[in-house]
Amino acid sequence: MPDRPTSLPVLFALGFRPLFLAGSLFAVFAIPLWIAAFFGHVDLNPAGGWLAWHRHEMVFGFGVAIVAGFLLTAIQAWTGVPALTGTPVLLLAGLWLAGRLLWLFGAPHWLLIPVDLLFLPLVALAIGQSLWKVRQTRNYPIVLMLLLLSFCNLLALIGLERSDFALQRHGAVAALWLIAGLMGLIGGRVIPFFTQRGLGLQEPVAAWPRLDNLLMAGSILVALLMLSGVGLVPSPWQAPIYLLLGLGHIVRLLRWHHPQLWTVPLLWSLHLSYAWLALALIAMALWHGGWFGGFSQATHLLAIGGMAGMILAMISRVSLGHTGRPLQPPAAMSLAFILLNLAVPLRVWLSIPLPQTGFWLASLCWATAFGLFVWYYAPILLAPRPDGKPG
Template identity: 65%
Template sequence: MKSQQPRRSALFELGFRPFFLAGAVFAALVIPLWVAAWLGLTGEWQPAGGWLAWHMHEMLFGFIAAVIAGFLLTAVQNWTGVPGLSGSPLVALAAIWLFARLAWLTPLPVWLVISLDVLFLPAVTVSIARSVWIARQKRNYPVVLVLGLLALCNLVSLTGLATGDFALQRQSNLGALWLVAALVGIIGGRVIPFFTQRGLDLSGPAPSLPWLDYLLLAGSIVVALLMLSGIALQPSIGLGVVFALLGAGHLVRLLLWHHPGIWQVPLLWSLHMAYAWLVVALYAMALWNAGWLIGFSQATHLLAIGSMSGMILAMIARVSLGHTGRPLKTVPAISAAFILLNLAVPARVWLAPAWPQLGFWLAGLCWATAFALFVWYYAAILYRPRPDALPG
């Protein structure tokens, strides 16, 4: 009897493997490309819809959507006990994502770009919804709802691309941004206190306020729909109050989860810092609505870079170790990546408006280096089978 050959690759065994790696590679490449385009260094090359439309769409529906897909396609298996996508179906889903990213950057007809791009999020949503429905897991119905709304936002954005309506693209992309903020609230509310308890070996249940969780989720979805409609793009004192209340609610959560020991553990402080940027972004939106101190783009990038991208980098670093059976300890290079990503926030939000070339290049360099460090250290981890030979 022949002995079983060891697996050479585990890249398509679970969703987190291809999509964390692809999302990180994409992140490391596209921000320097965007900065170069913004500074006029890309010549006559134009992606579908122009560089600004490409940047807004692809950071959400290319980079962030890939990581969301990787995380949820993996997490839903643990939540429901229903096997997640693997093998050929996962290869097909990853190919859809990749072809759409390439299509945006090539001179293909717009209808073909749209045909490729519109498939990915509905496919992810159907896969997650199927598992949640089989398990009748009502707790995760909101996740399916937010995914479905993200797919709707992408459809509206692509409609704007097809009709040349940049305002419609902007509204739908901003709506999607705040739906991702809703997911940060949902997932962050589950994993940050849990990881903190586990990482610091604390006794007792993780602290939580379920009523606050639901209010924050509802508030984030309302804000997303107001962005999608265009209503929230005009300053409003009433909406400013909503943002301030959401900021206060998330701050309460953050204080409830805090423990001094997190600052000794990079895999923990990176998560808490990302959530803290969410609080800052919400208060910045409140200030913008009041007409004080900060611009809309600055407040938006506090959310997009500090909170969402910070949460992504922290989560993929931690989840990749846990789901590949490795010790939950990071290396100096990844600690440096966390620091660099947090430095990208002030460079983009406060330095760039005053000194554009310095601010944009510094922010882009910090961002790209952070994700390049992740790729350098984690590529082999995500590609290779688990050292304990277990599936996953």
């Protein structure tokens, strides 16, 4: 079904255009800014201080922008209901940007909190309305995840207001693991399909609904453990939960694997990001069992390798497909994928013996990776489809 016409610039034709571009630009600057602030080189006071800003904004700023852009665009293909276009997309993108500026420049809480809180529920409403119109029950869990993310943000903002930074941390970390759940849900659908299409195979690997449902339920359980604070304290009884989830994701990866995927950057980048998700879960199991260094290391395996890795892979593909272009990314994107994956061991392991070296090198790899996306894809996201179709 065609998109509704809009007189606004093509940037606001569909949700992925402004949110992928803005989210990636934010990623380019946010991590180097955080590292500079961490080492005392920045004279600025964001809301709640730099650690609270970093913890919140990499999830509810960067991560949520890409999730929202993807869902606001994909919902049309899933349901046949026209996606938001024009003014609603402009307003949502403006609301997201306002939240980022208010956080960074330490706006008063009475202004920051309602502005920042509004974005996710509005996205959930837009997605929910489309799904309800066609009674597409199989995608209702996505609305549930968006509402849970909204609740996590509410708790994080309450923590900010009360200067209760334990509560703020609970909300932000729980949201990261909810995004991991979305990675499992959406990745479980698109990775085998993209692999089949990209390699010209007969058909994608058949899904195992029981495993899929168990992994989704486990992701929600992990998020609830983080939200309550229980998951932030090493406890041997929690180790089997993370271990089973990690092994479940590895089983999926092994079933999806095909040797030829390593010749296609848009495929190996997706598979590798999913592998980091599995490794992050196993690292959490080891941490709870007392056999792995720290919670921060496990969290950054997920945040950089898993979340950011899948984001970069997905936006590189979706931005081509939804603008009517061949699925052939610029050659430089292979370097971007390599650099982002290199940032994981630099941040997780090298930063332990050499903090400044590890942090700065990881920051450089991260910023260059997303900078390459912005450089090569901004002209695509700002230009009409070459086939003349809307979108």
